[in-house]
Amino acid sequence: xxxxxxxxxxxxxxxxxxxxxxxxxxxxxxxxxxxxxxxxxxxxxxxxxxxxxxxxxxxxxxxxxxxxxxxxxxxxxxxxxxxxxxxxxxxxxxxxxxxxxxxxxxxxxxxxxxxxxxxxxxxxxxxxxxxxxxxxxxxxxxxxxxxxxxxxxxxxxxxxxxxxxxxxxxxxxxxxxxxxxxxxxxxxxxxxxxxxxxxxxxxxxxxxxxxxxxxxxxxxxxxxxxxxxxxxxxxxxxxx
Ligand SMILES: [Ca+2]
Numbered sequence: 715x716x717x718x719x720x721x722x723x724x725x726x727x728x729x730x731x732x733x734x735x736x737x738x739x740x741x742x743x744x745x746x747x748x749x750x751x752x753x754x755x756x757x758x759x760x761x762x763x764x765x766x767x768x769x770x771x772x773x774x775x776x777x778x779x780x781x782x783x784x785x786x787x788x789x790x791x792x793x794x795x796x797x798x799x800x801x802x803x804x805x806x807x808x809x810x811x812x813x814x815x816x817x818x819x820x821x822x823x824x825x826x827x828x829x830x831x832x833x834x835x836x837x838x839x840x841x842x843x844x845x846x847x848x849x850x851x852x853x854x855x856x857x858x859x860x861x862x863x864x865x866x867x868x869x870x871x872x873x874x875x876x877x878x879x880x881x882x883x884x885x886x887x888x889x890x891x892x893x894x895x896x897x898x899x900x901x902x903x904x905x906x907x908x909x910x911x912x913x914x915x916x917x918x919x920x921x922x923x924x925x926x927x928x929x930x931x932x933x934x935x936x937x938x939x940x941x942x943x944x945x946x947x948x949x950x951x952x953x954x
Contacts, residue, residue, distance in 0.1 A: 738827050738836065739901060740764050742922035745803040749774035749781045756790055756853075761807065761823050768902060770821040772809035775800070775918070783808075792849035794857070794916055801841035801884040802921035808845075811861045811905035812854030812914035819854060824866075824902035827924070830893035835927035837890045838865055838901065843918040844878040854914060859907055861915025865889045866902040877908060884920070890927060 741747060747762030754760065759767030760774025760782055773791075776782030777800050787796030788808075800806045809821035830836065842863065848856040863875040873889030893899070901924075907915055 736828050738830060738899075738924040739838075739922055740825060740828065742840075742924075743800075743802045743920060744774065744805040744807055749776065749805070752781050754781075754783050754788070756788060759823070762805075764825045765807075765823050766825065768822045768824050769904075770810075770819060772807050772821050772823045775806050775808055777804045780804075791853055792851075792855075794850055795843075795845050795882070795918060798843065798845070798882055798918070800920055801843075806841075806843075806918050806920035808916060808918045809903075809905045810854055810857065810914065810916045811859075811907045812857065812916070814854045818907065820905050822902055822904040824900050827899045827901055830896075830899050831926075832893050832895040834893050835890060836893060836924050837888050837927055838873075838922065838924050839886065839888045840875065840922040841884040841920045842875050842878060842887045843882060843884050843920075845916050845918075846878075846881050846913075850916070855916070857914050857916040859913030859915035861912065861917055862906050862908040863887075863917060863919065864904040864906050865891075866900075866904065867891055868894060868896055868900055869902070870894070874906075878917075 741762060741764060744762055749760040749762045756773065757771065759771045761767050761772055773788060774782035775795055777785055782805055785797055787793035795808055811820045844860045846858050846860050848858045850857055860877040862877050864871055865873050872891035875887035875889065878885050903919060905917055907913065
């Protein structure tokens with residue numbers, strides 16, 4: 715009887731450990747792949763693969779200046795994010811929620827992720843910053859707001875990265891969601907001015923990653939163990 719119980723707990727522990735170790739989000743720090751091909755251009759998206767722009771043209775910043783806007787910011791944008799050092803590595807993405815010819819616009823970008831486990835709870839973590847110093851009036855600005863970033867999974871809204879509390883400062887943000895049943899998964903980030911009335915906002919993201927919620931794994935392991943115990947007890951009691 716005793717060894718059987720031990721085996722059940724070992725199996726439950728193994729089940730908890732077999733969570734895929736592959737990163738769900740690919741290139742979440744934007745460090746690899748071509749952004750602009752060495753020549754930053756505000757008229758094309760600076761989203762290295764597998765990221766793709768889904769609305770307008772998010773901008774890639776590269777502190778080394780090799781493939782993206784360097785520490786001088788975007789000159790034509792009145793030096794947006796000038797002096798901003800990436801939160802992780804050398805590159806980050808800047809994108810806007812503003813007014814283009816008096817019409818609100820939201821820049822956005824997405825990727826097809828590695829597969830998720832349906833029903834599993836995940837947390838998306840990222841570093842977020844804002845340049846709200848009132849620059850780039852001619853480019854859907856002036857950007858004076860501290861907007862928010864909506865997170866979409868497979869096109870459905872799952873949460874929002876709340877507004878920054880300081881200018882030009884990386885702050886950690888996260889959103890938790892339960893993976894839907896699907897054959898493939900996308901994640902998308904949409905810049906938003908936030909609750910109206912709000913001001914045009916130009917925000918940055920870096921160091922994006924996704925992790926399975928530990929509580930869920932523990933609950934699953936405990937649940938499996940409880941189920942196994944119940945089966946064991948039922949079998950045990952039937953011999954009485
Ligand atoms: Ca980075």
